[in-house]
Amino acid sequence: MIHSDLKSIFGTKYNDEFFKNGSRHKELLDKNGILIFNSFISDVGLKILKKEAGELKKDSYKSSSEYNVYISEFDDNFPKNSSRNRIMSTTKKCIPNDLIPKNSILQKIYDSPIIRSFFLDLLNKEELHPYEDSLSSININYYDKGDALGWHFDNSDFTITLLVKNCSKGGVYEFFNNIRYKDNKENYDFVEKILDKKVKGTKVNSLEGDLMIFKGNTSIHQVTAVEEGERVLVTFNYNETKGVSLSEQSRKTFFGRIK
Numbered sequence: 001m002i003h004s005d006l007k008s009i010f011g012t013k014y015n016d017e018f019f020k021n022g023s024r025h026k027e028l029l030d031k032n033g034i035l036i037f038n039s040f041i042s043d044v045g046l047k048i049l050k051k052e053a054g055e056l057k058k059d060s061y062k063s064s065s066e067y068n069v070y071i072s073e074f075d076d077n078f079p080k081n082s083s084r085n086r087i088m089s090t091t092k093k094c095i096p097n098d099l100i101p102k103n104s105i106l107q108k109i110y111d112s113p114i115i116r117s118f119f120l121d122l123l124n125k126e127e128l129h130p131y132e133d134s135l136s137s138i139n140i141n142y143y144d145k146g147d148a149l150g151w152h153f154d155n156s157d158f159t160i161t162l163l164v165k166n167c168s169k170g171g172v173y174e175f176f177n178n179i180r181y182k183d184n185k186e187n188y189d190f191v192e193k194i195l196d197k198k199v200k201g202t203k204v205n206s207l208e209g210d211l212m213i214f215k216g217n218t219s220i221h222q223v224t225a226v227e228e229g230e231r232v233l234v235t236f237n238y239n240e241t242k243g244v245s246l247s248e249q250s251r252k253t254f255f256g257r258i259k
């Protein structure tokens, strides 16, 4: 059962019945690489989340990071122009998990057994656990004017995000579904076409309150620079095994500290 504290913060169709069976959405997720649950959060819930995120923002850590699309080391064995060596960048601000109050509805959603089991069914996983470190399980990400998320594949094979606030211009999520491998090998040629802007991906018009589940490990994705307003996106991060911490390097980059 959904905890009574949570009932009013979900959109009307997201009730006990809905969360009972996540596996019925699995096929669509596998096919499209993305699932969006529109108005997952109600207007009441959004109001609370916007206020909370707004109040926390002053404590956020601003980061700029550079990487290649595979989030791996640059590699001299490849030409300079190869996707292995092209420099992508991300600028954003972030509130780590330990600054999100224990009684926040974000913590309640994250910890809710019924929602966890919904994700397990949907993602066809045996287990989902929080991060061992105190910073990485839930993050609130802020993208202000000029902030962007450069093209990349995720390390994790699924990502769960909640859009709390949308910017008024820019900040568009764009992806290419399931294009990473060709004949079981990295498809560098196609990725280079993307980076050279020779092809256009699928743009997602997500709205405030939408929950998005995304297979980011095989689907390259970016968020274009915010041009006007502010975009606030929460990520719910789980691990398939217990006791996993985000790397110290990533914690330093995104949170400015390791604990």
Ligand SMILES: [Fe+2]
Residues within 6 Å of the ligand: 152, 153, 154, 159, 216, 221
């Ligand atoms: Fe990503």
